[in-house]
Amino acid sequence: MVYAVVVAWLVxxxxxxxxxxxxxxDRGWRGFVLTLTLGLSLLHQLLFATVTEDALVxxxxxxxxxxxxxxxFNPGERVEGYTNFLWLVLIALPRAAFGADVRTTAIVLGVLAALGCVLLSCFLVNRTVAAATPDGAEPRPAIGVAAAVLTASAGGLAVYxxxxxxxxxxxxxxxxxxYxxxxxxxVVAGVLVAFAVMTSPEGLVVGVLAGLWLAGAxxxxxxxxxxxVGYLLGALVFLIPRLAWRATFYQHFLPAPLAAKLGAPLGAxxxxxxxxxxxxxxxxxxxxxxxxxxxVALLLRRTDAVEAPNAAAASRVARPQxxxxxxxxxxxxxxxxxxTAVGLAAAAVVTGGDPGPSWRLLAPVPPLLAVGALAAYGVLTAGLAGKPSPRPKPSPAGTRLVPVAxxxxxxxxxxxxxxxPEMLDRVRDWRAHGIELAEIGGWLxxxxxxxxxxxxxxxxxxAAHGGQLLIVDVFGRTDDHIARDGQHDGGVATDYDYVVNGRRPAVAVPDAGYGDRQHCAIDPVYAGKYQVATFRRVGTPYWVSVYPRAEEAKALVADLDKGPDFRYVPCPS
Structure with a gap:
């Protein structure tokens, strides 16, 4: 697959x-090249194709x-353990209406959204450049194609x-x-900002900056x-009902994952x-x-820039907006x-980053930089284009540098x-670890x-194959008590006393997944109330350790030993 992606880029x-x-x-040729670019984006995404822990939640x-x-997350427990309400609704509706598989729906919609980013980057650049192009000047839609190529190559977008x-x-x-x-x-921008906020908390950064931009204009x-005013109304018509429902159903305005993440001191x-x-x-x-x-080029050319309004279009429209x-x-x-790119980067720093690979919180930054940079080139050179010609004209040497660069x-x-190492290798390790935990969950x-x-x-x-297990997240992302009242450190919250003595899980599962040898040591936070039970993964050299509660250990181990894929092996005395 790596070779396929490299060959696609070369083509x-x-x-x-x-x-x-x-x-x-040539509009038809432009469509053909955009199709090739979408193919590059698709192959780039399939190179990674790993479902994330957050997605599984x-x-x-x-x-x-x-x-x-x-x-x-657990029936009967009203905890907002997600921060992507709109995405949740989009992937739940096909399941509720038609019985579609949630995982397949999410993957297909995600791939389509990434392909949409490639196309929209092209359209946004061309729309911005067209606004600055004088009457009679030759259009420059090739610049948008270059933006699409850069967006298709962005690693963060491909990984996710x-x-x-x-x-x-x-x-x-x-x-x-x-756009x-x-x-x-x-008004449309306001509605889209509301959707962005309901998709990810970082949408607040986008909403505030766009609102300030409109106020400045x-x-x-x-x-x-x-x-x-219309922008604000367009946003609030969706955000106010969403906040009201959140406060009514979950009794909190801040989702548990954010509460768990933001509880640490700012310095940390x-x-x-x-x-x-x-x-x-x-x-x-x-x-x-x-x-x-x-x-820098935009700043240097700001003082001597000459506005190029489209007088003919302005004369045909009465209202100034x-x-x-x-x-x-x-x-x-x-x-x-x-x-917006800078604001999203600042938000990622203030919130302490993210444990996932490939800088998930910063995935919008490369496409924004690519769109902004190529739009800037188009705007700065808009007045240099000549009259339209039915035949392609040789480009100046400097212009040839744009597609090459x-x-x-x-x-x-x-x-x-x-x-x-933060991308393909880590994603592969992440995938293997997730598969192991899913197999363990299915067995339990x-x-x-x-x-x-x-x-x-x-x-x-x-929980991927865990059936009706009630799962307690020890880091509080799906547990309100841990998220809001636990000890915050390193972007997570913990309260093991509450877990051990309050929730009293029958089995605690370490995050290690499979090991290459038998591990008989127990995590100190479970010592005393739990024992170690080690199982051999049948037909493999791998082992898994779980911690059953001490007073139920004999019965729980006997139940788990019934599984044909895991065989109980007692630890040496």
């Missing part, structure tokens, strides 16, 4: 560079909705495309907010004051967030350099894209996603008494 890069002039004039909520238990998580939808909504602002549709009389959050950002910056130097050069944007407004929109950076991004679910309480650090993977 796309060669096609874009060799046919750069034709992309500006959401799947459990979706399954409970479809089964009539409501949006809960087929992950079953909400990340691709969130990136798509962020780009859609930019609606470029199209001067503030109104102050400069680029919009009327109805624009920010920053200490974890800075390495997270620096690792991302090291792996995405090409995107960062591209964005920095474009931002519907006039075609000027070069100044296009520059401001590009500035908003860059500011864009495709070169795309190639670097693809190689980084393959060779960075099949042979423990129905309704047994099990504690674990990865509740989503354990």
């Amino acid at each position: 796309v890069a060669a096609t874009v560079v060799l046919s750069w002039n034709r992309l500006d004039t 959401t799947f459990r909520y979706a399954q409970n909705i479809a089964d009539g238990n409501g949006p809960v 495309g087929a992950s079953g998580s909400e990340v691709p939808l969130f990136v798509l909504l962020v780009l859609a907010v930019g 609606s602002l470029a199209a001067r549709r503030p 109104a102050l400069k009389r680029k919009h009327t004051w109805w624009a920010p 959050q920053l200490a974890a967030g800075w390495p997270y950002l620096s690792g991302f910056a090291l792996a995405h130097q090409g995107f960062l350099l591209l964005g920095l050069v474009a931002a 519907e006039r075609t944007g000027t070069a100044t407004e296009a520059r401001a929109l590009i500035g908003l894209l860059f500011a 864009a495709c070169g950076l795309a190639g670097i991004a693809v190689l980084v996603s393959v060779f960075s 679910g099949d042979y423990l008494p129905p309704g047994s309480v099990v504690s674990a650090a990865a509740p989503g993977a354990l």
Whole structure:
């Protein structure tokens, strides 16, 4: 699969560079190249194709909705253990209505959302550049194709495309907010911001920055004051009912995963967030350099820039808020894209990063930088294009550098996603670990008494085949008490006294998955109340250790030993 992705990039890069002039004039050819780019994106996503722990938690909520238990992780326990309400609804509805498999639905929708990001990056760039292009100047749609190639190569988007998580939808909504602002549709932008907030908490950053941008445009009389007002109303018409329902159903405004993550002191959050950002910056130097050069170029050309309004279009439209944007407004929109990227990076640092691979919280940043940088190039060179011509004209040598640079950076991004230890290698380890925990969960679910309480650090993977087990997340992401009243450290919350003596799980499952030898030591937090039981995975050299509660250990071990795939082997005395 690695070779297929590299070959796909080579084909796309060669096609874009060799046919750069034709992309500006031949719509059919442009569609063909975009199709190739979508193929690159699809292969890039399939290279990873690993369902995440967070996605598995959401799947459990979706399954409970479809089964009539409501949006809960464990039936009867009203805990908001997710932060992606809109995504949860989208993947639960097909299951409830048609019996569709939740996992398959989530993967398909995620892949489609990632492909939508590729197309929308192209449309957003071309829309922004068109706003700054003078009447009679030749259009430059090839620039949008270059943005699509860069977006398809972004590692974070590829890693989470087929992950079953909400990340691709969130990136798509962020780009859609930019497009609606470029199209001067503030009410639509407000609705999309509400959807972004309901998809990921980082949507608040996007919403605040977009609102400030519209308010600034109104102050400069680029919009009327109805624009920010309509934007706010469009957002609140969805957010207010959502908050009211959350407070009524869950009795809290803050989801448990956020409460567990944000309870630590700010210094501890920053200490974890800075390495997270620096690792991302090291792996995405090409995107960062591209964005920095474009931002500096915009600032240097700001004072001597000449506005190029489309007078003919303006004369046909009476209301000022519907006039075609000027070069100044296009520059401001590009500035908003860059500011959004910076804001999302700052939010990731303040919240302490994320334990998953490939910098999940920063997945929107490379596409935003790619779109902003190529739109900046198009805006800065908009007045240099000549009259339209029926034939492709040779491009200046400098213009030829654009497809070469864009495709070169795309190639670097693809190689980084393959060779960075935080990407492909870690995703493969993550996949193997998740499969192991899912197998253990299925074994426990099949042979423990129905309704047994099990504690674990990865509740989503354990619940994947865990049937009706009641699973306690020892890090509080699906438990309100631990999330809000536990001890916060390192981005998680813990309260093992509550777990051991309050929830009293029948079996505690370490997060190690399988081991290559028998492990008879017990985690100190369970010592005294629990014993160690070790099982050999039949037909493999692997072992698994679980901790049954001491007073029930004999009966629980006997139940688990009935499974044909795991054989109990007592620890040496």
